[in-house]
Amino acid sequence: MRKINFFYVFILLFYQFLFSETDNHVIFPVWNFPAIVKTGGTLSILMKEEVLNIDKIALCEQICIEMDGIVEKNNININIPENFKEGFYDLILKIKDKEYESRKSVKIIKEYKKEFLFIHITDIHIGGENSEKTYNEIVKIINLINPEFVIITGDITTSAEDLARTVIRSDKLTHYLMDISKKKIIDLIREEFSKFISISREIKVPLFLLPGNHDLVGIGNELLLEIWNEFFYWRYYSFNYDNWHFVGLDNSNMMEVCTMIGYKERDCIDIDDEQKMWLTKDMEKNSLKNHIFFLHINPLNKEGKFILDIANKYNVKMGLFGHDHKDMLFYIGKTIWIETASVLETGAFRAIKVKDDEIVYYGEEQPICEINGSKIADVLIIQKNIKGVHSFCSKKVKKNCDFNLNVFDCLRGK
Secondary structure, three states: OOOOOHHHHHHHHHHHHHHOOOOOOEEEOEOOEOEEEEOOOEEEEEEOOOOOOOOEEEEEOOOEEEEOEEEEOOEEEEEOOOOOOOEEEEEEEEEOOEEEEEEEEEEEEOOOOOEEEEEEEOOOOEOEOOHHHHHHHHHHHHHHHOOOEEEEEOOOEOOHHHHHHHHHOOOOOOOOOOOOOHHHHHHHHHHHHHHHHHHHOOOOOOEEEEOOOOOOOOOOOHHHHHHHHHHOOOOOEEEEEOOEEEEEOOOHHHOOOOHHHOOOHHHHOOOOHHHHHHHHHHHHHOOOOEEEEEOOOOOOOOOOOHHHHHHHHOOOOEEEEOOOOOOEEEEEOOEEEEEOOOHHHHOOOEEEEEEOOEEEEOOOOOOHHHHHOOOOOOEEEEEEEEOOEEEEEEEEOOOOOOOOOOHHHHHOOO
C-alpha cells in the first residue's frame, strides 16, 4: 500500500493559504495557460469576479513595472509599450487592498519569430517510479534548449484515475488502490498535482497544459473536475503565435475503460458538446491561420470523429497527443498526427520546428546543436533508459557545436 507524504500535504495547505487570494482569482493569464504578447499589443486579463476599480497593475521579473489598465466588468486590458523589455513576467494586481498574483504568466516579446521551436511532452505520471527525477531532468533539458514554449498533453498524475475507479467501485476493474479510502486518494491526487506544479515552476518558458485520463477521467466525474479546476481551471483553450493557431482540447472522456467504470456511452465520445460549440466558433474565427491541435488521446481511439472532421475542414497541419506511451505518426488527409512517447517510461520529448508557414521538423533525430544554434551550455544532462531502470548520463557539449550530439538517441537508450 502506498503511503501519503504528509509533508507535501502540509506544503500544499500552506501554499493555498498563502495564495488563496491571489492565484485563484486570476483566470487568465495563469502559469499553465500564459499570455504571449508583442510589445505595442494588448494584454487582456480575465478575473473570476467583476472588478469595479483597480489600485495597482504590475509586471514583475527582477523588478516590478507598474502599468495602467482599462477595466470592463471582469476584464482588464493593458497596453504594452513598444519599448517594454522582453521577458517572462509575474502579473501582480491590487484590488481593494487585496493583492492577486499570477506567477510566470506573461511572456513579452518584441517580434514573433519566423522560425521557432517548441517542445511537446506528455504522460509524466507523477507518482510513478522515478517520475519526479525524470521530469526534473527533462525540465533541465528544456531550459537548455530554450524553446518558445512547452506543450504538455496530460497524464501529469497517476492517482486520479484510481479515484474514479474507487468512487464507482466497479467490479469489472481491480486496482491496488481499491482498498484505500476515497479521502486518502484525494489527498494523494493533491500531493501529486502539487509535486508536478513545484517542478513545472522551474521551466523558464511559457507552459501550456491539458488534462489526460489519469488527471480527469472525463467531465462525468464531478469530484475530479472540481479538483482539476481548483489547481488548473483550464481544460481546453487556444492561443496564437503570429499566424499559427494552437488549439488544446480535453478528450480525456475517450479513455478505453470509459464505459467500464460506469460512464454512459454518450460521455465517452471524443469531446463534449460544450467543447464542440467552442471549437466550432474558435476555428471559424481563426480560419485563415495555420493550425496545430494538441490533446491527450489519439482521436481514432473512439467513435466520436468531431475532432477529425474539424481538422479536415480547416486543413489542420499537425495534431499532437500522448496516452499510449509510444512514438508514432500517421496522416489523415493533410493532417499529420503524432504521438510522443512518455516522460515516465523513456524520458522522451519532441522538438517541433516551424519556419514561416511550414512545420520543418518534428522527429526525434535532430542534433541538439541544430536546435539551439551556437549558444549551448557546457554540460547537458540527458536521460536514458537501460533495461527499464532510469539512469542519467552527462555529455560535454562544446559551445561552438563542432560535433554532433544526438540527444534523442540518448533519450531512447542508444
